Amino acid sequence: MPEGDTVARLARTLGAQLNGKVLHATEFRVPAHATADLSDWVISDVVARGKHLLIRTVAPDGVRHLSLHSHLRMDGSWLLFPRAGAARATRRRQFPGADVRVVLTTAESYAVARAVTEVRLIPTADEGRMLNHLGPDPLGDDWDAAIAVDRMKAASTELLSTALLDQRIMTGVGNVFRCEVLFLAGVNPWRLVADVPHIADIVDCAARLLQENVSRRWRVTTEDDRRGRELWVYGRARQPCRRCGNAVRSGTVGSGAPDAHDAPRLIYWCATCQQ
C-alpha cells in the first residue's frame, strides 16, 4: 500500500532513470489529456509530495514547463520497463490494460502508470496552488513539525487514528504507519485527539518512521528487519503482541467516503498495550 515513504522512494527511482531524458512519445489515457503530446519535451525532475507524484517536464523551447501529476491511492503504481534491443529500433511496445493511465517513452525505457488517479498536466508554476491543501511533509525540505502539531490539536474532536490519515494535517501517513504509530504511542485507536496529551511525540514518531523507511526496501517499525518481524501490529490479527503476548486485535475504523481520510479501513492494535 503506497504511503509517503513508498512514493518518495518511487520518485527517487524514477528520477534516477528519467531525469534529463527526452520523451520520444507520450500516451495519456485520461479524457482530459487524451490528445496531449509531450514528444521532444525533456523530463527535468521527479518529486513526491505526500502520496502525490509530480513528473516535471520542459518544452523544447526551454520556456514552457508542465508537471504530470498523479496520485497512487491504494493500488496505483509507476513501473519502468527497459526499451531494449529490436524494440528500441523498431516499433513501440504496447501496454494494454484497462488500468494503464500513462505511458512515457524515452530512448532507454518506458514508464507506465497503472491504476493511478488524478492524472493531470499542469503548469509547473501551479503545483503549489494545486497541493496547498496538504499539510507539512516529513519527507520534504520544508517539514515543520510545529504546524502539524497545531493542526492535529485543532482536530480535537476527531479520533487520533483518523486525524493521522488526514493529509491536510501532515502528509504521507497511510494505514500501515497509522497502526504502528498508535501502537508505539500506546494509544487506543478509538481515543479522541483531545484526550491524548502527547500529540507532539506522536507527530514526531510518525515523521521519524516515514523518514527512516525511505531508504529501506520494506517497511520496518520494530528496528528488526527480518521478514515477519518488521511490524508491531499491522496485518498481525490474532497473533501474539510482540510486547505483551496478548492477541493483536483487528477492526474497522472510519465511516467516510472510500477516498477520504476517514474511509472505513481495517486496523490492528493491542488492547493491553494501547489502553
Ligand SMILES: [Zn+2]
Ligand atoms: Zn501488547
